[in-house]
Amino acid sequence: MGAVLLAILVVPFAACLVCFVAPVKVAKVVTLSSGVATFGLALVLVPSHEVATAASGWLRADALSVVFLVAVTFLYAATSVFTVGYMRPGSGASEARYSRRFFIGFNLFAWAMAMTPLVNGLALLWVAVEVTTVVSALLVAIGDTDGGVEAAWKYVLIASMGLGIALFATVLMYYAGSSVLGGSYELFYPKLLGAAAHFPPEIVRLSFGLAVLGFGTKMGLVPVHTWLPDAHSEAPTPVSALLSGALLTVSFYAILRFYQVTIKAIGPAFPRDVLLVFGLASLVLAALYLASQRDLKRLFAYSSIEHMGILAIGMSFSAPIAVIGVLLHVLAHAAAKSTAFFGAGSVIAKFGTKEIGRIQGGVGALPWSGPMLLLAVLGLGAMPPFGVFRSEFYIVEGGLQHGSTALCAVLVVFVTCAFLGLSWSASQTMLSPTPKGVVRGEVSAWMAASMVIGLAGLVVLGVHPPAQLSGLLERAAAELGARR
Amino acid sequence: MAALGTSPTALTDAADVLALLVLLSEFAMLRSSLSRSQVRLYAFQSLCVSVLAGFVAATQHIGDLYGLMGMSFVLKVVVVPMIILRLVKEVRVDVTDSHRLGVATMVLLAIILSVFGIFVVGRLPVHSKSLPILALGLSAAVILVSFLLVIVRNDVVSQAIGFFSLENGVSVASLVLAAKLPLIVELAFLFDLLVAVVVFGLLMRVHHGRARTLSTRTLDRLRG
Numbered sequence: 001m002g003a004v005l006l007a008i009l010v011v012p013f014a015a016c017l018v019c020f021v022a023p024v025k026v027a028k029v030v031t032l033s034s035g036v037a038t039f040g041l042a043l044v045l046v047p048s049h050e051v052a053t054a055a056s057g058w059l060r061a062d063a064l065s066v067v068f069l070v071a072v073t074f075l076y077a078a079t080s081v082f083t084v085g086y087m088r089p090g091s092g093a094s095e096a097r098y099s100r101r102f103f104i105g106f107n108l109f110a111w112a113m114a115m116t117p118l119v120n121g122l123a124l125l126w127v128a129v130e131v132t133t134v135v136s137a138l139l140v141a142i143g144d145t146d147g148g149v150e151a152a153w154k155y156v157l158i159a160s161m162g163l164g165i166a167l168f169a170t171v172l173m174y175y176a177g178s179s180v181l182g183g184s185y186e187l188f189y190p191k192l193l194g195a196a197a198h199f200p201p202e203i204v205r206l207s208f209g210l211a212v213l214g215f216g217t218k219m220g221l222v223p224v225h226t227w228l229p230d231a232h233s234e235a236p237t238p239v240s241a242l243l244s245g246a247l248l249t250v251s252f253y254a255i256l257r258f259y260q261v262t263i264k265a266i267g268p269a270f271p272r273d274v275l276l277v278f279g280l281a282s283l284v285l286a287a288l289y290l291a292s293q294r295d296l297k298r299l300f301a302y303s304s305i306e307h308m309g310i311l312a313i314g315m316s317f318s319a320p321i322a323v324i325g326v327l328l329h330v331l332a333h334a335a336a337k338s339t340a341f342f343g344a345g346s347v348i349a350k351f352g353t354k355e356i357g358r359i360q361g362g363v364g365a366l367p368w369s370g371p372m373l374l375l376a377v378l379g380l381g382a383m384p385p386f387g388v389f390r391s392e393f394y395i396v397e398g399g400l401q402h403g404s405t406a407l408c409a410v411l412v413v414f415v416t417c418a419f420l421g422l423s424w425s426a427s428q429t430m431l432s433p434t435p436k437g438v439v440r441g442e443v444s445a446w447m448a449a450s451m452v453i454g455l456a457g458l459v460v461l462g463v464h465p466p467a468q469l470s471g472l473l474e475r476a477a478a479e480l481g482a483r484r
Numbered sequence: 485m486a487a488l489g490t491s492p493t494a495l496t497d498a499a500d501v502l503a504l505l506v507l508l509s510e511f512a513m514l515r516s517s518l519s520r521s522q523v524r525l526y527a528f529q530s531l532c533v534s535v536l537a538g539f540v541a542a543t544q545h546i547g548d549l550y551g552l553m554g555m556s557f558v559l560k561v562v563v564v565p566m567i568i569l570r571l572v573k574e575v576r577v578d579v580t581d582s583h584r585l586g587v588a589t590m591v592l593l594a595i596i597l598s599v600f601g602i603f604v605v606g607r608l609p610v611h612s613k614s615l616p617i618l619a620l621g622l623s624a625a626v627i628l629v630s631f632l633l634v635i636v637r638n639d640v641v642s643q644a645i646g647f648f649s650l651e652n653g654v655s656v657a658s659l660v661l662a663a664k665l666p667l668i669v670e671l672a673f674l675f676d677l678l679v680a681v682v683v684f685g686l687l688m689r690v691h692h693g694r695a696r697t698l699s700t701r702t703l704d705r706l707r708g
Contacts, residue, residue, distance in 0.1 A: 123669040130676045134683040141687060149690050150703040156687060157643055160680055161634060164650040168627065168657060175661035184664035202609055230706040
């Protein structure tokens with residue numbers, strides 16, 4: 001399995017290198033092939049009960065890593081399909097330069113995100129997350145627009161400051177470990193987890209709090225979320241999809257790695273409380289903001305904050321079924337949100353605007369993408385038979401088992417508020433009469449095909465998740481201390 | 485060498501002075517009006533951090549830290565300031581008025597944050613062989629004041645310098661808490677800083693190219 005880990009990192013990086021020299025058409029094919037191949041390689045790891053390692057132990061994939069790897073690589077593959085249609089052939093040199101930069105950055109971004117769950121240890125984890133920040137900041141600004149530059153500056157500054165705090169958290173955890181493991185040691189997960197029971201509790205507590213604050217900045221947790229709506233709305237649509245579906249969850253993965261050590265050291269009460277506070281704030285604020293959005297991509301950005309809040313709340317319940325629900329939610333949200341952004345990309349290309357008030361009759365104008373965008377919105381709102389319904393059902397069930405009835409009620413109320421805000425805006429744009437002069441037809445078959453892929457994934461997760469995937473989720477939940 | 489932090493000696497005093505210089509240069513960056521002065525202050529602060537790394541390497545006999553000191557010196561005292569100074573020179577704009585608050589108010593806030601950092605972190609149950617515990621409190625103060633710098637100054641150079649100096653604060657904390665952190669990890673951190681500097685530099689250049697200013701006052705289109 002070690003070879004698979006290496007291949008998962010080599011393939012997108014090689015694609016990135018090829019894009020430096022290849023013409024745009026070749027870059028599209030290479031990116032598409034790389035996306036599909038990387039996803040295929042990640043699937044190979046799903047049934048394995050063994051912990052795969054490579055590169056002298058610096059790379060490691062346990063069940064928790066594989067869950068996030070599957071989410072990242074699925075998005076990489078689906079977004080690669082979307083990108084084929086999204087990147088139109090341009091005649092000028094500037095278009096070719098833009099396309100080349102885009103494909104280089106896109107593959108590098110996917111590589112950095114795939115690396116994050118595969119590196120072994122908290123220090124390299126921080127490095128990988130920082131790499132995702134700098135690469136994605138450049139992708140946000142790639143269009144060289146006023147909005148893009150503003151969003152990229154806010155993003156790189158706020159996220160980097162957050163990661164500075166996360167670095168402090170990492171140093172503190174190293175210090176906590178040094179009391180047991182000696183002055184010089186690698187921050188490998190098994191080593192930390194093995195010794196965590198003897199770590200000084202005050203230091204671990206501070207480290208976990210700072211890690212949630214620091215990595216939470218990149219995850220989009222309120223109140224450190226302010227870069228997120230800007231970056232998601234101003235980035236090119238494929239980048240928005242990757243930011244929302246993969247980058248945020250990869251940052252959540254970093255928090256979970258700290259969570260694993262913390263619960264071994266000081267028990268689950270403190271980490272639960274911290275996650276609950278951030279999760280509730282994110283859910284409530286996002287649900288309220290969703291109702292007042294005027295920009296289609298900002299609408300989905302706030303929906304991402306809402307779903308990150310749900311993940312944090314789900315972890316705070318910590319019942320096994322809730323943790324399984326959280327991990328399933330990572331996958332389902334990735335599929336639903338990417339589909340929504342793909343649909344938004346088609347709508348924006350069709351109507352030439354992101355403003356909700358100026359988009360009319362999306363379903364009439366886009367016979368495939370329009371209805372699929374509505375389905376994605378229903379999926380995001382946790383309607384059956386989609387995966388988000390199943391995952392949120394598990395989370396609420398776990399909350400009830402945990403005895404958090406009032407919290408479950410709050411969760412359901414605000415998820416419903418968020419759904420109303422989301423569906424109101426979506427129905428306004430998609431179900432109204434199509435204005436005269438708007439030609440009926442898809443912008444690109446590739447862009448529509450990417451939505452089919454996203455929706456298919458969402459339905460599979462909702463109706464009947466494959467047994468091997470369910471087994472993987474159970475193993476990953478057990479690694480997080482939630483054994484059934 | 486005996487564990488530092490138990491009784492004051494000439495060595496612990498020297499370490500405390502160096503850590504204090506790191507904090508004082510942060511204060512100076514906060515109130516400095518000229519971008520060039522800020523960058524030079526950052527270079528001075530980085531020099532203090534590098535010397536502190538050398539101090540720990542010498543007193544604790546940690547060979548790896550000499551390598552780190554060298555890399556830190558080259559990157560943070562020479563390369564990063566050079567990149568930012570070149571940008572400031574190219575754009576021919578040296579911001580003179582980017583304070584959101586008066587200097588007295590800013591310094592007062594910075595003092596409050598520093599006292600908070602020094603006393604709160606000083607109460608942690610930390611025992612370090614490499615540096616006195618006061619240095620950890622001072623590093624927390626540097627981190628907090630760097631946040632203040634980013635918040636109260638509205639020009640891209642100050643904000644970028646704020647982030648870089650935050651990293652200096654974490655470096656001091658790392659010398660107190662994790663002096664024996666493996667060299668490869670330290671190098672990875674430094675490499676990441678270099679990449680971040682390049683990205684910050686690129687975005688600063690693009691921002692100036694579009695807005696013809698280094699001020700962030702124009703970055704107010706995206707709301708809601």
